[in-house]
Amino acid sequence: MPDQPSNDMLDLEEFQAQRASLFRRQLGREPYDLAEAWEFARPNAERRGMAATLARAKSAGETVVIPRAGVAHWDAQLELMRTLSAAGAGVVPITVDSLTRSLRFEDAAKALAQSTPDRSVLNGYPLVAHGVERTRELISAVDRPVIVRANAIDLRIVAETAFASGATGFVSGPMYATLEYSKLGSLAESIPNWQFIFRLMGEYAAHGVPIVEDAIGFAQSGTCSVPALMHVGVVLDALIMAGQGVKHIVPYQMLQGHVAQDVAGCIAVGTLTDEYLAKLGFGDVRTYVASSDWNGAFPAREPDAYGLLAANVFACAIARTPVNYVKTIEEGIGVPTAAANAASIRFTRYLSHLISRQAASLISPEVEFELELNLMEARAILDAVLDMGDGDPVRGSISALAAGVLDIPFSPNVHVRGNVLPVRDADGAVRFLDRGALPLPAAALRLEAERLASRRARSGSGELSYQDVIDDLSFLEFEEPTLPEGGDPHS
Amino acid sequence: MVTSVLRGVRVVVGSIGDDIHVVGITLLGHALRNAGAEVIQMGIQTSPEEFVAAAVTEDADAVFVSSSNGHAGIFCPELVAGLRQAQADPILYVGGNLSVSAATPWHEVRQRFEEMGFDRVYPPRTLPDQAVQDLAADLRARGNAGLPEPGSQDA
Ligand code: B12
Numbered sequence: 288m289p290d291q292p293s294n295d296m297l298d299l300e301e302f303q304a305q306r307a308s309l310f311r312r313q314l315g316r317e318p319y320d321l322a323e324a325w326e327f328a329r330p331n332a333e334r335r336g337m338a339a340t341l342a343r344a345k346s347a348g349e350t351v352v353i354p355r356a357g358v359a360h361w362d363a364q365l366e367l368m369r370t371l372s373a374a375g376a377g378v379v380p381i382t383v384d385s386l387t388r389s390l391r392f393e394d395a396a397k398a399l400a401q402s403t404p405d406r407s408v409l410n411g412y413p414l415v416a417h418g419v420e421r422t423r424e425l426i427s428a429v430d431r432p433v434i435v436r437a438n439a440i441d442l443r444i445v446a447e448t449a450f451a452s453g454a455t456g457f458v459s460g461p462m463y464a465t466l467e468y469s470k471l472g473s474l475a476e477s478i479p480n481w482q483f484i485f486r487l488m489g490e491y492a493a494h495g496v497p498i499v500e501d502a503i504g505f506a507q508s509g510t511c512s513v514p515a516l517m518h519v520g521v522v523l524d525a526l527i528m529a530g531q532g533v534k535h536i537v538p539y540q541m542l543q544g545h546v547a548q549d550v551a552g553c554i555a556v557g558t559l560t561d562e563y564l565a566k567l568g569f570g571d572v573r574t575y576v577a578s579s580d581w582n583g584a585f586p587a588r589e590p591d592a593y594g595l596l597a598a599n600v601f602a603c604a605i606a607r608t609p610v611n612y613v614k615t616i617e618e619g620i621g622v623p624t625a626a627a628n629a630a631s632i633r634f635t636r637y638l639s640h641l642i643s644r645q646a647a648s649l650i651s652p653e654v655e656f657e658l659e660l661n662l663m664e665a666r667a668i669l670d671a672v673l674d675m676g677d678g679d680p681v682r683g684s685i686s687a688l689a690a691g692v693l694d695i696p697f698s699p700n701v702h703v704r705g706n707v708l709p710v711r712d713a714d715g716a717v718r719f720l721d722r723g724a725l726p727l728p729a730a731a732l733r734l735e736a737e738r739l740a741s742r743r744a745r746s747g748s749g750e751l752s753y754q755d756v757i758d759d760l761s762f763l764e765f766e767e768p769t770l771p772e773g774g775d776p777h778s
Numbered sequence: 779m780v781t782s783v784l785r786g787v788r789v790v791v792g793s794i795g796d797d798i799h800v801v802g803i804t805l806l807g808h809a810l811r812n813a814g815a816e817v818i819q820m821g822i823q824t825s826p827e828e829f830v831a832a833a834v835t836e837d838a839d840a841v842f843v844s845s846s847n848g849h850a851g852i853f854c855p856e857l858v859a860g861l862r863q864a865q866a867d868p869i870l871y872v873g874g875n876l877s878v879s880a881a882t883p884w885h886e887v888r889q890r891f892e893e894m895g896f897d898r899v900y901p902p903r904t905l906p907d908q909a910v911q912d913l914a915a916d917l918r919a920r921g922n923a924g925l926p927e928p929g930s931q932d933a
Contacts, residue, residue, distance in 0.1 A: 385796040410848040470823045699800035699822040
């Protein structure tokens, strides 16, 4: 393995050697037989492939609605997937539990043994414990494409198992998995793990099994963030995917409750991803933008949660994103019931059906303003990051992170400077309170400051502080929650 | 507001096991620090052994265990056993989102963690100030005389 990771494509022989030693180390067995896997996966992808579903939606101007869901027990997972499919989910998820994501396959198997169809001890489906055969049966039993959802710095075995089982979608990449999802992992350590997965996807694609990969970047943190910063992570993840041969990428935009900024974010992230992919010579990659419902603290009251979903769907429908990842009306409570999931999918499809045909009339001058600001800021940061790697996104992001040229708010990762702070302006759009060492152009800084003036004026001292940032964490929760003790809506 | 209700009190804070939720512990850390406590912030993905080691080497008065991802039941027993084995007896709180399913009644969840050995078990959405007040009261009950009376605070 090269000392310093780069965006060069992993050599096939080297990749095969890595597979052999990985399987031996982490599973104590030989690697899955890829030729055998492709025999199964090819006809499976032709029947229910995620890439085809997204391509169809994109050209028809429609939105595929996708939930997130996973439980431990096989029977319960099948029932869940069938319910979601019946509710209109265009792609059906298998969310993997977090013990499996931390490579504790045996502990996950033990917890699986303690789970029943009615009671899951795990927060997802223990993919490796169930194994390829059982998961093929599961995927074959539903009529929609399946995406396996997981996140961690080493998901190589999870990815191998997912693709061999017939999943045609997968999630995340090194920016998200490392900087938003890990305490100690470094980019230098996690990027090669992810390149392995992307290389594997490239091999599947080359053998007639296109697999879609979600580029989440910095667009799914637990707090609000400035859209341009979210895009930077998405584009870097996408460039690293493309470097290993991934052909179908889903750039993310998290919706934050400010419709104009959200619409602009969805448009900008698509533009930027395509622009930088082309610039680095990956013009043959297909992209399908996903708007993703607000991902931070959710209202606990069900009517409020519908309200937030509605604001999100408005943005997604105006931007006409081909994918929308839905949260549910029970997000603020706990793992949602199948009924809550189904209702949220139905609600999203209904409203998006209604609004998307009016999309053109709803693009306001505010959207144009946000779009221009977004693009200006994101390009400035991306160009600086690429410069620091002499054009290589892998080397660039490693150096830029150390220098704070790449920086995000509220990161749990020790390698992130954490000097950037987001704050909402008086209308609820997200701005930089502190930009740390991000290389933002002067024109952008001026616009940001102008937009914050009204909120500054409203605060007693005329200044904004860390307390305002903290207050913003509950911006989308309107009034104190009035829940029964324990927040349990079903008691 | 900065007060001194917890002046000199040493509190270990972290998310346990495979949990990656960081926002809650960040706010708890701020609230405790603002109340005068010394916060040993362990961050996310803190193993039971790391909690125990920190409680011992930092001579902690209290340990705040947070778990949001539903796996508290998997990792907490090991933490409690570890503290017993190390003969450490800090005040032990747990909070976040403690069951895997919203359908589990709260009284069952609370009972399970109390029986495990936690001094207090908090439901989702607990305000940090609540925990600060409870900790001050529990420390006084344990005879920690150094703490100021309730209500007294500095600027
Ligand atoms: C943001 C978020 C995320 C972000 C986290 C980003 C980050 N690095 O922090 C992301 C997207 C990464 C994420 C991931 C996951 N999440 Co999440 N997430 C949330 C969400 C939306 C908000 C959490 C939050 O930040 N709240 C705001 C803070 C301030 O509140 P808090 O954490 O509750 O903490 C407060 C109090 O509870 C209290 N408190 C907390 N701990 C303690 C401890 C003590 C001792 C005391 C006194 C008080 C206390 O103090 C805080 C101050 O007010 C919640 C749902 C919701 N609440 O709306 C789901 C939620 C917590 N997540 C959930 C799940 C299942 C997951 C995943 C496992 C999903 C999956 N299977 O993929 C993964 C985690 C994987 C892993 N390895 O852990 C579930 C948990 C359900 C359960 N327990 O059964 C929830 C409830 C969503 C749901 N409805 O299903 N999540």
